[in-house]
Amino acid sequence: MTREDMSIQKNKYLNYTALIGLGFLWMGTAYIVQAYRLLQFLDGKVINLLVCGVYYVCQAFGIGAVGFLFAKQPIIAGGHALPFWSTLITVVCAAAAVFLPFVPIIIAAGALMNITIGVLSGCYLTRLATDIPQHRRGIVFGAAYAFGSIGTWLLSLPMDAKFLWSSYSFYAVAVLAAASLILLRHLSPPPKQDSSLEQLSHSFSKRTIWLAAAVLFLLSLENTLGFSFPLKSAPSSVNIELTRTFYALGLIIAGLINDRNRRWGAICSLAALAFPFAALALGSNAVGETAMWMAAYLFLGFWSAYRILVFSDISAKRGLHGLAAGGLLVGRLGEAIGTLGASFLAGALLIVASAVVFILVIALFFSLYQKIYSPIINAEELEKQRLLEYTSRFKLSPREHQIFNLIVQGMSNTEIATALFITESTVKFHAGNIFKKTGLSSRSVLITDFKLRNTL
Secondary structure, three states: OOHHHHHHHHHHHHHHHHHHHHHHHHHHHHHHHHHHHHHOOOOHHHHHHHHHHHHHHHHHHHHHHHHHHHHHOHHHHOOOHHHHHHHHHHHHHHHHHHHOOOHHHHHHHHHHHHHHHHHHHHHHHHHHHHHOOHHHHHHHHHHHHHHHHHHHHHHOOHHHHOHHHOOHHHHHHHHHHHHHHHHHOOOOOOOOOOOOHHHHHOOOOHHHHHHHHHHHHHHHHHHHHHOOOOOOOHHHHOOHHHHHHHHHHHHHHHHHHHHHOHHHHHHHHHHOOHHHHHHHHOOOOHHHHHHHHHHHHHHHHHHHHHHHHHHHHHHHHHOOHHHOOHHHHHHHHHHHHHHHHHHHOOOHHHHHHHHHHHHHHHHHHHHHHHHHHHHHHHHHHHHHHHHHHHHHHOOOOHHHHHHHHHHHOOOOHHHHHHHHOOOHHHHHHHHHHHHHHHOOOOHHHHHHHHHHHHHO
8 A cells, every 4th residue: 555545545534534523513413402492391301301212212213224224225325315315304303493483393303303313323334334444443433423522512602602502503503414415425335235154154143243232232221320320519510511521532542442452442331331330439529429420421432432333343344234333223222211210210229220230231241242352362362373483483583573464464565664663665674584584585475375384
């Protein structure tokens, strides 16, 4: 890959980050605007059940619908018409919520709007799986979602923090939606899905996929219950600026860590569930409780990234685009059930129910962890051992070992130089030494020899 190709790839990642981030920004804004509009007519508890319960189910329905469409009609699902019309419907529903004074119409428009938000989310996350390689998927999603999170907060600041309550908010939604459509027009259709037996034989089983769905559902359920704990100090002492900042920071850190090591990202997402319990235990210590609460928001970014990346990776490995947004689908259902549970459970009952779910999550999580990551660990260790044996046989130096490792991965001199922060001439020098020591004449022969020795 030349430097020009690498620049093109970098621009591609930035474009997708902008597209997904802008999408989550304007859809999140429309969602909040509709909720604020309902606050003018309905009780807060009713709105919470409606917005975080019923509407999350509507989003899950939309995600499922677009997943089914990707599975059955990928050309239609991957085209520009579906996101265009979904965007248009969402904007029209936002207009109905802002300008019409009839509560039933606002509620119905909100339901339809959240279905189309689900459709659009499914489209964006499917493109994340099909167009972004695994080692960049985390940071693209994390940065995009962080952009959306901070952006919705910034939009709320004008007019003495009443902008999203005003009719002007609709025009912001419309402009941002139009900008997202402009970005979307530059995307090429997603690659064809491959569900061949050869592809499936090297990927996750159906049982593992169902286990992943169960774990992500319970993680979302537990997260919603945990953030409903009756804390003494944290909710009143922590402002929205801090929570949004910590959450956005957590998303970016989670993206970076997941791209380097999915296993650590998974563990951190599980750790996120412990912080509400820690905050509860420190109830007599206002500073400690608040610190745990802020840590919970930081690690919430890991949970948000994990539920997206698990199914995004499964989708990419199986070649089935319809699975790409499965994590968000089951997550929304878990959040809806969690909202319902938190509304009817209070005090000790809520804490006990959350503790039971927490124990169940841990049990299933490590079962999933073994199925997904243990084979990867074993394969990585085996590959390291094979590399060490091969390079030791020919007495390659540590630097030559590094370069040999990247050569057998198929990387060019330019890519190796970039990865190791050395010049291309240095790479050529060490590659020449490798050829001399092994007695081989070219990269292709070297790679073939390495693979043959591993087979024997």
